[in-house]
Amino acid sequence: MARKLLLTHIDVPGINTFEVYRQKGGYRAVEKALKTLTPDEVVEEVKKSGLRGRGGAGFPTGMKWSFLAKPEGVPRYLVCNADESEPGTFKDRYLMTHIPHALIEGMIIASYALGANTSYIYVRGEMMPQVRILERAIAEAKNAGFLGKNILGRGYDLELYVQPGGGAYICGEETALLESLEGKRGNPRIKPPFPAVSGLYNCPTVVNNVESIAATVPIINEGAEEYAKIGIERSTGTKLISASGNLNKPGVYEIELGLPVEEFIYSDEYCGGIANGKRLKAVVAGGSSVPILPANLILKTLKGESRLMTYESLADGGFQSGTMMGSGGFIAFDEDQCVVRNTWNFTRFYHHESCGQCSPCREGTGWMEKVLHRIEFGHGSFSDIDLLVDVSKKIEGNTICPLGDAAAWPVASAIRHFRDEFEWHITSGQEAQRRNYGLAHYADPLEPVAS
Amino acid sequence: MLSVKHNEPVEFTEETLSKFAEIVARYPEGKQKSALLPVLHEVQATYGWLSAPAMDSVAAYLNIEPIEVYEVATFYTMFFLQPQGKYALEVCRTGPCCLVGAERIMKHIEKRLGVKEGEVTPDGLFSWRGVECLAACGYGPVLQIGPEYTFYENLTEESVDKLIEELTEKAKS
Ligand SMILES: Cc1cc2nc3c(=O)[nH]c(=O)nc-3n(C[C@H](O)[C@H](O)[C@H](O)COP(=O)(O)O)c2cc1C
Ligand code: SF4
Numbered sequence A: 001m002a003r004k005l006l007l008t009h010i011d012v013p014g015i016n017t018f019e020v021y022r023q024k025g026g027y028r029a030v031e032k033a034l035k036t037l038t039p040d041e042v043v044e045e046v047k048k049s050g051l052r053g054r055g056g057a058g059f060p061t062g063m064k065w066s067f068l069a070k071p072e073g074v075p076r077y078l079v080c081n082a083d084e085s086e087p088g089t090f091k092d093r094y095l096m097t098h099i100p101h102a103l104i105e106g107m108i109i110a111s112y113a114l115g116a117n118t119s120y121i122y123v124r125g126e127m128m129p130q131v132r133i134l135e136r137a138i139a140e141a142k143n144a145g146f147l148g149k150n151i152l153g154r155g156y157d158l159e160l161y162v163q164p165g166g167g168a169y170i171c172g173e174e175t176a177l178l179e180s181l182e183g184k185r186g187n188p189r190i191k192p193p194f195p196a197v198s199g200l201y202n203c204p205t206v207v208n209n210v211e212s213i214a215a216t217v218p219i220i221n222e223g224a225e226e227y228a229k230i231g232i233e234r235s236t237g238t239k240l241i242s243a244s245g246n247l248n249k250p251g252v253y254e255i256e257l258g259l260p261v262e263e264f265i266y267s268d269e270y271c272g273g274i275a276n277g278k279r280l281k282a283v284v285a286g287g288s289s290v291p292i293l294p295a296n297l298i299l300k301t302l303k304g305e306s307r308l309m310t311y312e313s314l315a316d317g318g319f320q321s322g323t324m325m326g327s328g329g330f331i332a333f334d335e336d337q338c339v340v341r342n343t344w345n346f347t348r349f350y351h352h353e354s355c356g357q358c359s360p361c362r363e364g365t366g367w368m369e370k371v372l373h374r375i376e377f378g379h380g381s382f383s384d385i386d387l388l389v390d391v392s393k394k395i396e397g398n399t400i401c402p403l404g405d406a407a408a409w410p411v412a413s414a415i416r417h418f419r420d421e422f423e424w425h426i427t428s429g430q431e432a433q434r435r436n437y438g439l440a441h442y443a444d445p446l447e448p449v450a451s
Numbered sequence B: 001m002l003s004v005k006h007n008e009p010v011e012f013t014e015e016t017l018s019k020f021a022e023i024v025a026r027y028p029e030g031k032q033k034s035a036l037l038p039v040l041h042e043v044q045a046t047y048g049w050l051s052a053p054a055m056d057s058v059a060a061y062l063n064i065e066p067i068e069v070y071e072v073a074t075f076y077t078m079f080f081l082q083p084q085g086k087y088a089l090e091v092c093r094t095g096p097c098c099l100v101g102a103e104r105i106m107k108h109i110e111k112r113l114g115v116k117e118g119e120v121t122p123d124g125l126f127s128w129r130g131v132e133c134l135a136a137c138g139y140g141p142v143l144q145i146g147p148e149y150t151f152y153e154n155l156t157e158e159s160v161d162k163l164i165e166e167l168t169e170k171a172k173s
């Protein structure tokens, strides 16, 4: 059994309540931090743990915290990013639903480390049940003296509030999130200034993902060195993976970073193989924004090494033959799925979610959607494929926020690896609507699992 | 749920106003505009949608310009600017859910309710639309119903039929 740090007590009845969470050792990390560590020492611990942001970009959390500006007399804010809207990602919802106190405890530790006296958890609006769950958990923690004035008699004050969003993927981008929290449209801000200098209400602000914040609890409990022993290279600790698509056992899994992708897909401890005895065709390993890989390349790198669930191994081969860890949204496609249709679907998503501020993103995603639609429905031409590549290149790197890149990569990678399938849609339009292209040379190299 | 016409002035009840006050208290002095999204959710939960007069009343309450409310209400997909069915079914239509049959479920709902996406059934009970990924991809196909945003996961044609029947019954009682 692999080591668990976040979901250790997931199966304990009542673990969503303060009482049971506390019985299982909850809030010990808050006690340890407030009673034995200075805020700077907490930052140092998180730095030493090697924890990298779990929201998608993988930026070292401790380092981000150390960049926070601390001008005299200006409040500082911690804002938790619980917008979770990246297609394929549902781990934060899972954690907040089942172990809300893990997030609350982490919020107290992180707020203490940063010197924030008011912190917000920005939850996507559709997660209204989770908003209620968190509000209840906050009330319980406050009742027990872990929130409010003079926490544990240490002279530290903290108020925690939950803010619902309004249904907009772009509000997961940290500056759009801050705009939204200020009661505005979710238009990303031009950086610099970075939130660390000028964030919420123009005050220094740290934005962190739910899982990053919750991970500070085991880091403080176990100590940074113990935490850093788990994993490989610069991928330390455990990671929540949201597994979806055509798997026998989709769901949220906590893995030790370094687990082979093959084991994650096929072992019974995790996804239990491809559903209905089918074969694996492709995987999007880190949420819809990361490059799609055919089965042969997700299981093994181009060098023939077994691909591991680490930031480095998933990125091995760069954009030519690798992908990214992203948010850990692991989407598996079986042999019956159409890559063209999925690419069209994802592009429609980005077009729908573009905030519209920059023309390459606003117009480019619309064009790509239109072109992909005509290819999928049998009206495409060969020049359309090059047109898509061209448009995606013109979006990439030319926008205010990374949504533009996130829209460009899935298209570019789908064409890179599955060009023959796009071409087949063009040469055999009618047939392409009736049946799937199949596995071609990029199929699962394993023997098909008997159904 | 109260019903409001497009141009009917909206006056909030004491209860709603006290909820608003509780929300405004979460932000620093002078930053009451931050309350806008949570307040709009409260208004929509009460009236089912956001009419222009309701938005104007929100603007007056928060001491901001009406346009500041309109631009937010039009940006975020969760806010309805038209009356919906008593039960607005929102089905996830994004990639991962489509891998496990979301498109089939949407077709079924359309057929079963007999109305197109965005339209309300003649009895006023139902409307439906496709929405983007609801962060439940491992349990797809999935739909949600406001204002509590209850999730219905691992949908099949049968479970959708059952849900619609149950909601129809519930509306009668
Ligand atoms: C379009 C877009 C959507 C994003 N959505 C999310 C999200 O839903 N949740 C999240 O934690 N980070 C999201 N991010 C990343 C955030 O901008 C930010 O990097 C992250 O919250 C930082 O937290 P971390 O360092 O703990 O990962 C998104 C970024 C972009 C560009
Ligand atoms: S890249 Fe797209 S989403 Fe990001 S700011 Fe520009 S238009 Fe808005």
Ligand code: FES
Binding pocket: A087, A088, A089, B092, B093, B094, B095, B096, B097, B098, B132, B133, B134, B135, B136, B137, B138, B140, B142
């Ligand atoms: S794709 Fe449907 S919930 Fe994520």
